[in-house]
Amino acid sequence: MITTTNPATGETIAEYEELDQAAIDRKLSRADGAYRDWRTSPIARRSDVLAKMGDLYDSRKDELARLAVTEMGKPIAQARAEVEKCARLLHHFAEAGPAMLEPETWQLSDGGRAEGRWLPQGPVLAVMPWNFPYWQVIRFLAPTILAGNVGLLKHASIVQGVASKLEELALEAGAPEGVFQNLAISSDPVADIIADDRVIAATLTGSEGAGSAVAEQAGKNIKKVVLELGGSDPFVVMPSADLDRAVEDAVDARIQNNGQSCICGKRTIVHADIYDDFSERFIAALKDIEPGDPMSEDTRLGPLSSEGQRDTVLDQVAKAQEEGATLLFGGKKIDRPGAWMSAGLLTDVEIGSETGTDEIFGPVGQLYRADDVDHAIRIANAIPYGLGSAAWTNDADERERFANEIEAGMTTFNAVNGSKIEAPFGGIKRSGHGRELSRYGLHEFMNLKTIVYPEG
Numbered sequence: 415m416i417t418t419t420n421p422a423t424g425e426t427i428a429e430y431e432e433l434d435q436a437a438i439d440r441k442l443s444r445a446d447g448a449y450r451d452w453r454t455s456p457i458a459r460r461s462d463v464l465a466k467m468g469d470l471y472d473s474r475k476d477e478l479a480r481l482a483v484t485e486m487g488k489p490i491a492q493a494r495a496e497v498e499k500c501a502r503l504l505h506h507f508a509e510a511g512p513a514m515l516e517p518e519t520w521q522l523s524d525g526g527r528a529e530g531r532w533l534p535q536g537p538v539l540a541v542m543p544w545n546f547p548y549w550q551v552i553r554f555l556a557p558t559i560l561a562g563n564v565g566l567l568k569h570a571s572i573v574q575g576v577a578s579k580l581e582e583l584a585l586e587a588g589a590p591e592g593v594f595q596n597l598a599i600s601s602d603p604v605a606d607i608i609a610d611d612r613v614i615a616a617t618l619t620g621s622e623g624a625g626s627a628v629a630e631q632a633g634k635n636i637k638k639v640v641l642e643l644g645g646s647d648p649f650v651v652m653p654s655a656d657l658d659r660a661v662e663d664a665v666d667a668r669i670q671n672n673g674q675s676c677i678c679g680k681r682t683i684v685h686a687d688i689y690d691d692f693s694e695r696f697i698a699a700l701k702d703i704e705p706g707d708p709m710s711e712d713t714r715l716g717p718l719s720s721e722g723q724r725d726t727v728l729d730q731v732a733k734a735q736e737e738g739a740t741l742l743f744g745g746k747k748i749d750r751p752g753a754w755m756s757a758g759l760l761t762d763v764e765i766g767s768e769t770g771t772d773e774i775f776g777p778v779g780q781l782y783r784a785d786d787v788d789h790a791i792r793i794a795n796a797i798p799y800g801l802g803s804a805a806w807t808n809d810a811d812e813r814e815r816f817a818n819e820i821e822a823g824m825t826t827f828n829a830v831n832g833s834k835i836e837a838p839f840g841g842i843k844r845s846g847h848g849r850e851l852s853r854y855g856l857h858e859f860m861n862l863k864t865i866v867y868p869e870g
Contacts, residue, residue: 416571416598421487421717421753422708430574430598438603441595445537445564446612448592453534453562457515460560461508466587467556468504471497471548478548478579483708485573486544487717487753488671490709500552503835507556507856510836514853515560526868533861534562536614539607541628543620544570544719545674550619551580553833555594557856559584565594566613568604572720605631615639615859619676622844640848640858642676642840645799646773647831649679650790650816653687655806655828661695663830664779667804669703669715669757670830673777674723677802677824677831680774683782683793693781696759700779701743703757717753718776724753727776734760734769745778765796773799787812795821801841802831823849 416430433441452460471478479493488496518530540554551567558565569577581596597607601624608616608631617640618628625643632639649667651660667679684692708716718724724747731745745758757777763770770780784790794803802824805816817825823841824831833839833851840849849855 416574416600418485418572418574419720420484421720424721424751424753427484428575430578433597433599433603435603438597438599438607441566441597442537442607442610442612444592445566445595448590449534449536449562449564452564452590452593455562457512457560457562460562461512463559463584463588464504464508464511464556467583467589468501468508470583470587471501471504471552474583475501478576480709481575481579482547482573483716485575486547486719487708488674489713489716491711491713492671496546496549499835500548503549503552503851504556506835507560511557511560511856514856522866524868526866529865529867531863531865532561532857533863535859535861537564537566537612538859539566539568539604539613539616541568541604541616541618541620541624542570544573545671545676547573547576548580551577553839553850553855554617555580555584557850558859559589559593561856561860563614563859564592566607567594567596568599568601568607569596571600574598604628608632608637609635613637617848617850617858618642620644625846638859640840640850641846642801642848642850643799643844643846644676644773644775645801645822645841645845646680646771646797647677647799647802647804647822648794648820649682650784650794650803650805650807650820651682651684651688651692652787652790652805652807652809652812653685654808654812655688656808657688657692657695659828660806661692661699663804663806664696665699665703667830668700668779669777672716672718673727673757674719674775676773677833679779679804679831681770681780681782681793681797683784683790685790686783686785689783696781697742700757700759703777705748705754705756715757715777718755719753721753723775724755727755727774727778730769730772730774730776731758731760731778734763737764737767737769739763739767739769739780742781765793771797787815791815791819795819798844799841800843801845802826804829804831 706713744756748754
């Protein structure tokens with residue numbers, strides 16, 4: 415059985431029957447059959463399904479938000495914003511997506527002409543995490559549906575209610591049976607599903623270990639994979655920054671989604687000239703954050719997604735102190751039912767240590783002093799990950815250096831780093847490879863087929 419639990423109370427929400435091998439095989443056969451029809455459906459029909467899905471997410475955003483809060487604990491205002499962002503993405507691909515599938519043409523040197531057509535390939539398996547339970551799936555599903563592929567979802571067990579709702583809304587929007595299916599399974603059958611000839615590719619957002627396992631299986635079977643594996647993103651603040659705004663966003667970066675966001679700054683790196691002023695304000699603001707009822711509109715920090723996740727973060731804080739880091743405040747278990755802990759801040763973290771390298775997926779930040787721009791870049795890059803980054807500066811030369819020299823898939827200036835529906839999203843190094851969103855995400859699992867016309 416798959417059990418979902420309310421992390422704010424520790425109470426069981428629901429239990430779901432896990433699919434056995436026969437049921438999985440039926441789902442794969444249904445996906446394969448649905449693809450044969452869906453791949454030839456008019457793009458206008460696919461766009462219409464996306465538009466109707468977007469309307470459903472808009473009209474039911476409060477219901478959907480409350481379900482996410484109940485299953486994984488994020489504050490209700492953030493959950494509602496997540497659903498609204500899903501609606502915008504669905505409408506974006508419905509409206510702008512068809513033009514991204516237009517053929518390209520090239521004049522050949524021998525007088526002929528070549529054409530490149532974007533064609534679908536088949537069922538794609540998505541292995542998705544709990545931290546943004548709607549958004550992570552929709553940013554895979556919208557381009558999948560538009561491309562003429564079909565989707566299979568292995569969602570995190572703790573958000574199985576959300577997973578079921580995602581499939582229900584796709585069907586209600588007019589997606590034919592089999593175009594998108596939720597697989598209520600553990601991680602054990604994933605390797606066999608990737609190996610199955612009916613599945614053409616896989617995409618995963620999750621831990622480095624899970625990504626490595628999926629990539630290994632995909633490699634064995636010569637199948638494409640897109641991986642988004644998180645990271646320990648830098649949040650750099652330079653003397654020309656607006657300190658009031660930088661402090662506010664540095665706090666938001668550490669508590670957004672209860673500290674469980676892959677692309678929000680986890681390592682705050684501050685220039686020595688403003689370090690004392692910034693740190694005083696940052697510490698005071700972060701100390702003021704009180705965990706509260708995630709269903710309250712005013713709450714900024716709720717429980718972590720599970721007691722297991724909370725305990726993992728507590729273990730990391732303890733390890734940091736063993737390595738010589740200083741816990742300035744917080745970072746403690748809160749004695750109440752559920753997965754509660756206080757926000758905290760670490761200093762004196764040694765570059766290259768386990769703490770300085772690994773991602774802390776909770777509301778505990780790290781604060782570093784940088785001597786100059788060169789030092790800030792060295793600290794930013796001193797990890798094996800490269801997903802997102804943020805840099806606070808109004809100096810044009812510094813911006814150029816950060817844009818070109820921070821090793822990451824994304825750099826955002828003077829704001830918390832976040833995914834944008836019109837722009838490509840993804841990382842480098844051990845944060846994964848491939849891109850989601852924009853035309854680059856749409857094309858990841860499509861066949862760019864070249865057709866040559868010798869006569870021109």
